[in-house]
Amino acid sequence: xxxxxxxxxxxxxxxxxxxxxxxxxxxxxxxxxxxxxxxxxxxxxxxxxxxxxxxxxxxxxxxxxxxxxxxxxxxxxxxxxxxxxxxxxxxxxxxxxxxxxxxxxxxxxxxxxxxxxxxxxxxxxxxxxxxxxxxxxxxxxxxxxxxxxxxxxxxxxxxxxxxxxxxxxxxxxxxxxxxxxxxxxxxxxxxxxxxxxxxxxxxxxxxxxxxxxxxxxxxxxxxxxxxxxxxxxxxxxxxxxxxxxxxxxxxxxxxxxxxxxxxxxxxxxxxxxxxxxxxxxxxxxxxxxxxxxxxxxxxxxxxxxxxxxxxxxxxxxxxxxxxxxxxxxxxxxxxxxxxxxxxxxxxxxxxxxxxxxxxxxxxxxxxxxxxxxxxxxxxxxxxxxxxxxxxxxxxxxxxxxxxxxxxxxxxxxxxxxxxxxxxxxxxxxxxxxxxxxxxxxxxxxxxxxxxxxxxxxxxxxxxxxxxxxxxxxxxxxxxxxxxxxxxxxxxxxxxxxxxxxxxx
Amino acid sequence: xxxxxxxxxxxxxxxxxxxxxxxxxxxxxxxxxxxxxxxxxxxxxxxxxxxxxxxxxxxxxxxxxxxxxxxxxxxxxxxxxxxxxxxxxxxxxxxxxxxxxxxxxxxxxxxxxxxxxxxxxxxxxxxxxxxxxxxxxxxx
Numbered sequence: 291x292x293x294x295x296x297x298x299x300x301x302x303x304x305x306x307x308x309x310x311x312x313x314x315x316x317x318x319x320x321x322x323x324x325x326x327x328x329x330x331x332x333x334x335x336x337x338x339x340x341x342x343x344x345x346x347x348x349x350x351x352x353x354x355x356x357x358x359x360x361x362x363x364x365x366x367x368x369x370x371x372x373x374x375x376x377x378x379x380x381x382x383x384x385x386x387x388x389x390x391x392x393x394x395x396x397x398x399x400x401x402x403x404x405x406x407x408x409x410x411x412x413x414x415x416x417x418x419x420x421x422x423x424x425x426x427x428x429x430x431x432x433x434x435x436x437x438x439x440x441x442x443x444x445x446x447x448x449x450x451x452x453x454x455x456x457x458x459x460x461x462x463x464x465x466x467x468x469x470x471x472x473x474x475x476x477x478x479x480x481x482x483x484x485x486x487x488x489x490x491x492x493x494x495x496x497x498x499x500x501x502x503x504x505x506x507x508x509x510x511x512x513x514x515x516x517x518x519x520x521x522x523x524x525x526x527x528x529x530x531x532x533x534x535x536x537x538x539x540x541x542x543x544x545x546x547x548x549x550x551x552x553x554x555x556x557x558x559x560x561x562x563x564x565x566x567x568x569x570x571x572x573x574x575x576x577x578x579x580x581x582x583x584x585x586x587x588x589x590x591x592x593x594x595x596x597x598x599x600x601x602x603x604x605x606x607x608x609x610x611x612x613x614x615x616x617x618x619x620x621x622x623x624x625x626x627x628x629x630x631x632x633x634x635x636x637x638x639x640x641x642x643x644x645x646x647x648x649x650x651x652x653x654x655x656x657x658x659x660x661x662x663x664x665x666x667x668x669x670x671x672x673x674x675x676x677x678x679x680x681x682x683x684x685x686x687x688x689x690x691x692x693x694x695x696x697x698x699x700x701x702x703x704x705x706x707x708x709x710x711x712x713x714x715x716x717x718x719x720x721x722x723x724x725x726x727x728x729x730x731x732x733x734x735x736x737x738x739x740x741x742x743x744x745x746x747x748x749x750x751x752x753x754x755x756x757x758x759x760x761x762x763x764x765x766x767x768x769x770x771x772x773x774x775x776x777x778x779x780x781x782x783x784x785x786x787x788x789x790x791x792x793x794x
Numbered sequence: 795x796x797x798x799x800x801x802x803x804x805x806x807x808x809x810x811x812x813x814x815x816x817x818x819x820x821x822x823x824x825x826x827x828x829x830x831x832x833x834x835x836x837x838x839x840x841x842x843x844x845x846x847x848x849x850x851x852x853x854x855x856x857x858x859x860x861x862x863x864x865x866x867x868x869x870x871x872x873x874x875x876x877x878x879x880x881x882x883x884x885x886x887x888x889x890x891x892x893x894x895x896x897x898x899x900x901x902x903x904x905x906x907x908x909x910x911x912x913x914x915x916x917x918x919x920x921x922x923x924x925x926x927x928x929x930x931x932x933x934x
Contacts, residue, residue: 677901747826
């Protein structure tokens, strides 16, 4: 009952005309800026953060949260329609873009919107009732457990993207290695920087995302001599009842996965999307269609993404530790406003905490009733001939890269990754696992080194701890199953030459 | 050599070698007190192994041809680098003009009038980003 009382208090705070306005403005502006190819949630929040400086604390935080959700939805729109994603919508590119190629853009966008609403709602229930308790789940995880969790993420990603464990793992590891570029946090030694000062801080996530996805995709379309974007400009938003029924179970599964993954530092929206996608691919009634433009492929990941985005506020607000770059920016916004997130935040600033929680759900409603119907008008930008559109996309890629550090040198890095992304594409190496490896690589190294330090160099710590032991056991079972399946298929192929053999 | 699977394996092995040999320049340390080179070396070894398996595997699966068209990617990269270079040494307006006119060589048709309109539109957007969002673009 206390939780309900707190939530009612939060709604009392959030439902003032002023805060409703801030929330609506945040959602709409966030969606619009996030919609622009090349500008993901991180770049959007970075760009719009100064707008909130002159706004009262509660309104500013509510508006920033609205910008975050809006940018996430806008980002998934550009991922679904043009295959130009950021970290928050990498998985949306897989089935969402396939749906666009099949002329089902409207259905994909509606599915993403409704699933995000379901994911956000479930996450808010989790946040309200379990925030204090779930915040402590993170304390159960030691360094070895974090390592095992990240390895599970890698295996999930490798499994869900290309369908080839070898290629997926290779890309994950390449991502991990790219994450090593920059200054080593333990020793202060610059690694793989080639004595270039702008590499001392490492390679920017946005540069890799825009290079490997945006630039590579533009070049592919140009190589294919496409006159227009694959999005045909026609939108039929409302699904049939049969299609709508397919959204719900997948979105609920994604919501549960996302709510759980969002709480764990090292988890968050990216790994949650992949986790939900893998679970859908395993348990969905329509699992055979996933990967080729299935509703479930969009619904589960969108719900997980949104749910994890909401629950990732738990470590920030209850422990004071941001788990990703977006949360780090939110932490910066809190500090600018004179608020130090941490265990005492709920007790000392209940109006802020519960007001923000309530505004998350209000933001969800705004996204659903404002953005989903409006998206057909905003998408008219994509009816433009490709010869006009692609220089504009290139420009937004440049602006997106530049806006992170206000540094034009980052555009050269984006260009380098554009070429590498093109090579990956031509070699059938999917860039999505690379992104996950890059994001989790530094955390993996930090926890790996810490685990070995604590165990005095003994690798047994990875199998003797209950959590990491279980997770590594699951990975081993999965790998053995994949290898066995490959050899079984090879044997079947030898017995019956007509069968198509899957990849290992 | 025109085998996508084989080239993929060799490409993975090359990346592993670049990072693996590079990591030997740093202290490896011990497992209990790892140096900055240990982790990248371990990951590179694993990646090299995967590359090796890919190369071996390529001998047992059907050959797929490689399809590279370097013209378009070269034009796009030149446009990006030109934009950065012009923006650094002149201003973003010159950068936009260069990028639009250069990148359009990759399109199916080329039109100076269309390029001028696109460039004008992008300059307006850049101005809006500068004035409304405070993006620190060197416009003039």
